[in-house]
Amino acid sequence: MKSNRADAQHVVSRLMRESLVDKKVIAGTEAPVHAILPKLNVVQIGGLSIMDRGRRAVLPLLDEIVANQAEFTQVIGVGPGVRARHIFSVGLDLGLPTGALATLAAKSSAQNAYMVACLLADSGFVYLEAPFIVQLLPAMLAAARGAVFNGIPPYDLWEHPPAVGKVPPHGSDAGSYLVGEVFGARSVILLKDVDGLYTADPKTNPDAEFIAEIGAAELIARQLPTLPIEPVLLELLLRARLAKSIRIVNGLVPGNLTRALNREPIGTLIHR
Amino acid sequence: MRGDNSGLTELGKRLISGSLSDMTLQRATEQTPDFAILPWVNTVKIGGQSIMDRGRSAVMPLIDEIVANLPHHKMILGIGAGTRARHIYSLAIDLGMPVGVLTVLGTAVAWQNAQMLQYLLAKHGIAFLEPEGFASLPHYLMERGAVICQGMPPYKLWEENPEIGRIPTAAHRHGLLPDRGGLWRAQDDLCERRRRALHRRPKKGPGCSPHSAHQRAGAPGAGPGRSRGRAGGSRLDADRMAHLRNSVRQWLKPGQLSAALAGDPVGTIIFNAEPKAAFAAAAP
Numbered sequence: 054m055k056s057n058r059a060d061a062q063h064v065v066s067r068l069m070r071e072s073l074v075d076k077k078v079i080a081g082t083e084a085p086v087h088a089i090l091p092k093l094n095v096v097q098i099g100g101l102s103i104m105d106r107g108r109r110a111v112l113p114l115l116d117e118i119v120a121n122q123a124e125f126t127q128v129i130g131v132g133p134g135v136r137a138r139h140i141f142s143v144g145l146d147l148g149l150p151t152g153a154l155a156t157l158a159a160k161s162s163a164q165n166a167y168m169v170a171c172l173l174a175d176s177g178f179v180y181l182e183a184p185f186i187v188q189l190l191p192a193m194l195a196a197a198r199g200a201v202f203n204g205i206p207p208y209d210l211w212e213h214p215p216a217v218g219k220v221p222p223h224g225s226d227a228g229s230y231l232v233g234e235v236f237g238a239r240s241v242i243l244l245k246d247v248d249g250l251y252t253a254d255p256k257t258n259p260d261a262e263f264i265a266e267i268g269a270a271e272l273i274a275r276q277l278p279t280l281p282i283e284p285v286l287l288e289l290l291l292r293a294r295l296a297k298s299i300r301i302v303n304g305l306v307p308g309n310l311t312r313a314l315n316r317e318p319i320g321t322l323i324h325r
Numbered sequence: 326m327r328g329d330n331s332g333l334t335e336l337g338k339r340l341i342s343g344s345l346s347d348m349t350l351q352r353a354t355e356q357t358p359d360f361a362i363l364p365w366v367n368t369v370k371i372g373g374q375s376i377m378d379r380g381r382s383a384v385m386p387l388i389d390e391i392v393a394n395l396p397h398h399k400m401i402l403g404i405g406a407g408t409r410a411r412h413i414y415s416l417a418i419d420l421g422m423p424v425g426v427l428t429v430l431g432t433a434v435a436w437q438n439a440q441m442l443q444y445l446l447a448k449h450g451i452a453f454l455e456p457e458g459f460a461s462l463p464h465y466l467m468e469r470g471a472v473i474c475q476g477m478p479p480y481k482l483w484e485e486n487p488e489i490g491r492i493p494t495a496a497h498r499h500g501l502l503p504d505r506g507g508l509w510r511a512q513d514d515l516c517e518r519r520r521r522a523l524h525r526r527p528k529k530g531p532g533c534s535p536h537s538a539h540q541r542a543g544a545p546g547a548g549p550g551r552s553r554g555r556a557g558g559s560r561l562d563a564d565r566m567a568h569l570r571n572s573v574r575q576w577l578k579p580g581q582l583s584a585a586l587a588g589d590p591v592g593t594i595i596f597n598a599e600p601k602a603a604f605a606a607a608a609p
Contacts, residue, residue, distance in 0.1 A: 068411035087421030142337030148360030211478030218351030235425030
């Protein structure tokens with residue numbers, strides 16, 4: 054260490070005085086990752102696709118979650134649905150930036166998650182806000198029978214501006230996936246109102262072909278005009294360490310969630 | 326409520342009924358106005374390793390300069406993590422912790438540094454706001470001229486994996502830079518850092534060469550070891566506030582912060598000359 058009067062007071066470590074933006078230093082930090090909760094199954098309930106349809110869509114699904122409770126540890130992420138679209142519309146009209154839109158939209162998914170938690174409360178599910186996911190999820194899963202969380206990640210004002218446009222890129226698909234990745238979950242299941250991925254939007258194009266399984270890189274390369282999931286999720290999958298696949302399943306069809314939890318080939322599997 | 330959503334704007338109708346993964350819809354959101362929430366604020370990032378870890382000799386003169394500028398400039402002071410973060414990253418990687426856990430751990434170090442700075446500025450009425458308290462930010466800025474916050478954003482366990490290695494990228498030192506610059510339309514983003522200018526190999530003495538005083542974000546010469554957070558360049562490309570400048574200032578000379586706040590050409594300015602062109606390049 055130089056005897057510079059103003060030199061820093063370092064703690065000895067491998068990264069001491071290294072630039073954390075130096076690619077060689079960063080590459081040297083690659084190491085195996087411990088799966089914190091490897092039995093966890095992250096189940097994401099779509100906002101627009103499921104929640105906004107009300108009891109007809111939601112209640113059978115929650116029954117199926119409860120039916121699987123004994124066999125599978127499930128944490129349920131919930132999306133915001135049409136209220137987020139509405140506040141994007143008003144917020145963009147007012148000129149609000151991405152970080153403000155993300156903060157606002159996260160409240161809409163918190164509302165949906167809270168309602169799901171109320172409906173699952175008598176089966177022992179708890180609603181956990183982000184700070185409690187950080188501190189209490191393992192304890193809650195040991196004591197409770199499952200948990201419900203806000204699908205949108207807690208980025209708030211610090212949400213990354215997208216390359217194109219102003220809509221927050223990380224919604225409830227990305228947030229639910231990131232919970233699966235950080236805890237090393239057994240599976241990440243996204244419940245939507247489509248059977249999976251198609252070569253085109255099946256709602257508008259009858260010739261659309263079903264895709265049962267595809268790599269994230271290949272899917273990005275195909276540049277499909279629309280996707281039933283957030284495009285940022287594909288980039289996250291490319292960098293997966295533990296949660297190396299997601300499954301898109303039609304949550305309006307009874308039995309689909311159970312099949313997905315049992316790792317049967319249902320819906321579309323997108324892997325790293 | 327009318328059944329046809331006719332009270333919505335044209336864009337609003339597309340947002341309600343369309344897919345957010347549709348790039349033409351994303352591009353349409355570009356046409357909306359940009360409202361600057363706090364157009365008069367300056368965000369000042371104080372380095373963890375480069376400043377705070379040096380203790381009294383580095384921090385006290387900077388405190389004096391911040392206090393001297395309180396009557397003249399509004400400042401959000403964000404503090405970085407530094408050597409204790411490097412220690413806990415080493416340890417946590419060795420124990421197999423995922424990136425999201427590293428972010429939780431690293432953010433605690435930035436919190437410690439911010440809290441220390443707040444003790445030093447407390448007698449001047451300066452508050453420390455955690456992310457949850459940011460709604461009070463305008464009040465504190467109007468009343469006291471500055472607030473302190475942790476320099477790392479609150480990504481917590483939701484930190485994305487980096488492309489290479491295990492160091493948190495998005496959160497690390499990127500918290501106060503262009504994201505919030507865009508949000509607050511900061512007059513200036515001032516990085517109070519050790520180096521006189523950007524260097525290709527900033528921590529290694531010989532062979533390091535300063536870049537030109539003005540460098541475009543994401544330019545090829547921006548080095549393997551820039552002195553700003555790694556994610557900063559791409560975020561700056563995405564920033565829509567064309568006049569936003571990120572300045573990397575040298576702290577050691579007293580007066581540099583004051584000069585930077587006054588808009589004088591000290592240190593290095595990184596800017597995004599053509600933000601719309603960057604969007605066009607990013608679109609398929």
